[in-house]
Amino acid sequence: MQRVGAQTSAARVDTRDAKLIAKGEYLAKAADCGGCHTAPPGGPSGKEPPHPTAPFAGGLAMGSPFGTIWSSNITPDPVAGIGRYSYDDFERAVREGIAPGNRRLYPAMPFPSFAKINDDDMLALYAYFMHGVAPVSKPAPRTALPFPFNQRWALMFWSVAFAPDDEFVPQSTRSVQWNRGAYLVQSLGHCGACHTPRGPAYEERGYDEQSRRYLTGGTSDHWFAPNLTGDAGSGLGRISNDELVSFLKHGHGGGLATFGSMVQVVEDSTQYLTDDDLRAIAGYLKSLSARESSGHFDDRSHAALRSVRALNTGEVELPGAGIYQGFCARCHKPDGMGEALRYPRLAGNPAVLSAQVDSLVRLLIEGGEAPHTQSGPEPKKMPPFAGKLTDTEMARVLTFVRNAWGNDAPPVTSRDVERIRQSLGK
Incomplete structure (x- = not known):
């Protein structure tokens, strides 16, 4: 062009x-x-x-x-x-x-x-x-594909x-802030490269909000970049603009923390953006209607009350609850709410409610660390559990997490864990 x-x-x-x-x-x-x-x-x-x-x-x-x-x-x-x-x-x-x-x-x-x-x-x-x-x-090093x-x-x-080759064109019906956010997300930020699913030719399934699959979540190297549309389960529907700004600036926001490849994005990129640009990004993302919905959260449900009661009383008859109590509750707490600016909440966490479980399994296998930022809290580490838990135990505790405190998401199977563990060589 x-x-x-x-x-x-x-x-x-x-x-x-x-x-x-x-x-x-x-x-x-x-x-x-x-x-x-x-x-x-x-x-x-x-x-x-x-x-x-x-x-x-x-x-x-x-x-x-x-x-x-x-x-x-x-x-x-x-x-x-x-x-x-x-x-x-x-x-x-x-x-x-x-x-x-x-x-x-x-x-x-x-x-x-x-x-x-x-x-x-x-x-x-x-x-x-x-x-x-x-x-x-x-x-x-030179790339040498077969x-x-x-x-x-x-x-x-x-x-x-x-590959589209057209320059970004502002929408006259939208505000200056919305257009700035759309421009940053769609062009320089290239958020869709990770957060949009790809087709069989490795093509992104859309490059702006006009495409149904745009920013609905994508998998790369066993990390699932979550849904950024307004879905109330696995998306940003329950995350406020200010929480999203904090998340991009510090790696923590709304009780959530970055993980996987997003840690590097915060460390090298978004923490350096101006507050105005971060607010523009948040405003644009929050304008996206819910698409590709998955998972639900209701902290007042019978299942939510049952899981909290079981962990608080030690009656861990639910599959995976005992493993959670022994390995996870110290940081993420019996009520699944974690600790602000230290350990992310699991109750209602969009990543926990995602239909795609690769990130959850990989985090449990390898552990992780929150980003190092100039103005954020001291990052905390999650230890790896590859040598401590079997595939079946990992599947059980993740299934428990995905269905405790009001979370409602499909179970994780031992085959899911085995597949990812073998791919990672761990």
């Missing part, structure tokens, strides 16, 4: 301007560029001794249904990075997924979302990556079929 006006403006703009670079730095955080293009402290394999990592130098391994995709070096190094990119090269790579030499990028790079970035923001991003980032001369997925030329047909 050619934007002649943008190309003309780029030729006239001083990309070394400090204000433009600062704006680009903020936008790069909003887009979480560092989250994918910075290797973990343990190096590419994750097994080396911890060492400082170079921002944006690539080397992060990203799992896909087709094999491992390595993130590239996007520092301004002229050989290992993007230092020789013109603005047109940069814009085409970001918006269309085509690097110089007509080299197609895999859709692990969310260029269908980045196509919506406006021209002014694209110029600022280019200025930042050319003049605000330190060059790193070390090449990132045949036929190594035939990058075929991605041309994927883009034609599945």
Whole structure:
């Protein structure tokens, strides 16, 4: 898609301007560029001794249904990075997924979302990556997928079929704040890359609120990114705007805490956004009507009163209740309400009520840790239980959690646990 006006403006703009670079730095955080293009402290394999990592130098391994995709070096190094990119090269790579030499990028790079970035923001991003980032001369590992997925030329047909190339257009019937939130969520934030289910060709099932499946939840690497529509069970229907802002800023909000890949998003991206932008994001998400509903919560039901009574009195005849009492109640409490800013509540937790159980199982197997943020609480760790509980015990305690305190969600089976444990090698 050619934007002649943008190309003309780029030729006239001083990309070394400090204000433009600062704006680009903020936008790069909003887009979480560092989250994918910075290797973990343990190096590419994750097994080396911890060492400082170079921002944006690539080397992060990203799992896909087709094999491992390595993130590239996007520092301004002229050989290992993007230092020789013109603005047109940069814009085409970001918006269309085509690097110089007509080299197609895999859709692990969310260029269908980045196509919506406006021209002014694209110029600022280019200025930042050319003049605000330190060059790193070390090449990132090369992606080598098996045949036929190594035939990058075929991605041309994927883009034609599945990748929109239109810039974000504000809706005149909506407020300035709503449009700002929609823009951030749909373009720079590329929230749909995780929170929208994908089809058999790894395509997102929608890129804005006009699509029925948009932001209704998606699975990647055994993490399920929850439903962000207004569903009162597994979505944001019972979460307030202020709680959602706090969640994005501190990793805690409304008794909930981030987990899985969202921890890194808060650490590297959303905690740095302005309060105005966070409120815009929350306002847009809260405007989405409920879709793909799953799970229910009623803390006044007979089942809710029974589970609380059983745990408080020690009468743990319910399957899984004894395991919860022995391993979970100390932090998450007998009433399932957790402890604010320390341990998340399980009662009415949308992630607990989700139809998809991968995240719950993976958390129980591997444990987790809340994000480290500048203004949030000291993060607490959840220990792994892979060596303490059998598949059957994990299934029982998770089934109990999904049906205690008023929660109402389908059971977890030992086969669910076995499948994920085998995939993780644990």
